[in-house]
Amino acid sequence: MKNKRIFIGLFLVLALALSFYKFNTYPKKVVANAIYSVEGRGMDIVDDYFDGLDISSLYYKIKSEGNMNLSLFIDKGIFYKEKWQYILTNDVSNKSKYLLKKYSGVNDYSEFHEESVINNEVYIEDSKFSPYVFYIDTNTMNSLSNNSTALGDMGVDINSPNLFSVPQSLSEHNHMLKKYVRDEWNGLLRSTKVRTISKGNYKIVLDSDKFKALMDKTFEFYKTRGDFSYEKIAEFFNSRKKKLDQDLLNRDELELFMEIDDEGNLKKVYSMDKDYLLDLDNNFWLILPDINIKLSTEENENYNTIFGSFNGREFRMSYYPITQKLIYHDDKNLKIHADFSEVNKGKSFKFSSKLKGTLYNRVDLRLSTKPDAIKKKRNSIEILKLDQKQWDELKKGMK
Structure with missing residues (x-):
């Protein structure tokens, strides 16, 4: 079922493009509002199915505030003896986040990476690199890195635009996304054509190259976030869009037809060749390449x-x-x-x-809208304040 997010995600991208500016033509407004209705209708279906959990309220609270605590544990069983654990905590209110990635396998092998960001203070512990807790002050990180190879030796890209950034609410995140893909949005918006066929029926024509450029730029944004959760989102979509990319390259335009009910909700959107379909009128049917x-x-x-x-x-x-x-x-x-x-x-x-x-x-899986407290680490080493000789000696000791 998770693959349905691919198609909905594509049309949410289209919705963002259509709604970024005020439209002068009525059909574009109607189509944009119908696309936006998909999210709400989807959450209504989830609530109806998982009766009593009120998952939509949890989802919208995380979406609006950004605070969350997620824990995932995966076990391959006795034969494979492999286990994975992921913990992600975002505390937007206190400008802090926590990430733990842990793996254990055969012969008692284990490794982990733990990272805490509290405002400008960063604590890193990585079993593959060091038994110590390293401390970094992001206020002085760039200047001190000029005289230190420590971050580079640890595999950290100092030029990453969102390195050790504090978590954001989704509204802040979306503002950054719009700014990042502004040119691609404008290009798609100018080229998109929407025509009314009859009441509740519309024809949408997208420039395939411009639509693909917008998708590529959006995925590029997630890759450069420097955040574990966003990186996984980018990996998920990129691994499943190769067929879609190839299909768009073979088309000059992507011609879609949309049906909308009297309340303005999306019923169906499809291409005449049936290579693309999202049908919400008869339960759910999704077709993509x-x-x-x-x-x-x-x-x-x-x-x-x-x-x-x-x-x-x-x-x-x-x-x-x-x-x-x-x-x-x-x-x-x-x-x-x-x-x-x-x-x-x-x-x-x-x-x-x-x-x-x-x-x-x-x-x-555990999911909560209340983040666990993220605490500073004791007995940490401020690696960027070590001179090169001290850092080299520390590396020798770690080896």
Whole structure:
């Protein structure tokens, strides 16, 4: 189901482009508003399915305030003996963030990277590089780096535009994104044509090169953020857009048709060749180059069910609101038994799952709108204030 975000993401990019300036023509306003309705309708579907969790309130709170605490644990099981742990904390109010990446494998091998940013103070601990906690003051980082090779020796790019930056709210983030892709937005906006066919039916013509340029620039922005979560977003989309890129290169224009209901909500958007489709009028159907996802929902007395297929792979997923349990199985023998616990409606939850028919044995997730306290580290070494001889001696000791 996560792949549906690819198509919605593309049209949110289009929505941003269409809404960046005030439009003089009515059809563009109607189309932009319809595209923006997708997010709200999507969250309504999530709330209806996961009845009682109020996930939309949690989502919108994180989106508006930026504060969050996320913990992910992945276990490959007894045979592979591999485990991953990720913790990401963003505290926008206190201008601080925390990241932990930890891996353990066979023969008791383990490694981790831990990074805390509190205003201008940075604490780094990396098992692959050092047993010590390193301290960096970002106020003096650039000037002190002129006489030190420490950051370069650690593999840190001092020229990264968002190196050790404090977290931002989504509104601040979106402002930076708009500024970064301004030229591409303007180019797409000027070339986009929207024509009314009949009431609730519109034709949209996009310049393929300009649309691709906007997408590429957007992904470039995420890559340069210097933030683990944004980097993963960029990796996720980049790994799945090669077919889309190739398709756009083979088209001078991307011609889409949109259907909108009387309330201004998006019902369907599609190309005549059916290579592109997002149908929200009949449950959910998404078609992109090399992707075909179809979903339908069913409400029963004690549980809610989604029937679906992904590129021909049939699956069924049922959620039981009273017990807060989830059961998934498909025609490739993948089975997932999961449950939600420690639920604070609209604020936090824990998701625990056991898997069969795949390499992974267990996946656990915690998500909260309240960030854990991020504390300064004691007994740290301010590496940029070491002279080169002291740094070289420290490196020898680490080796």
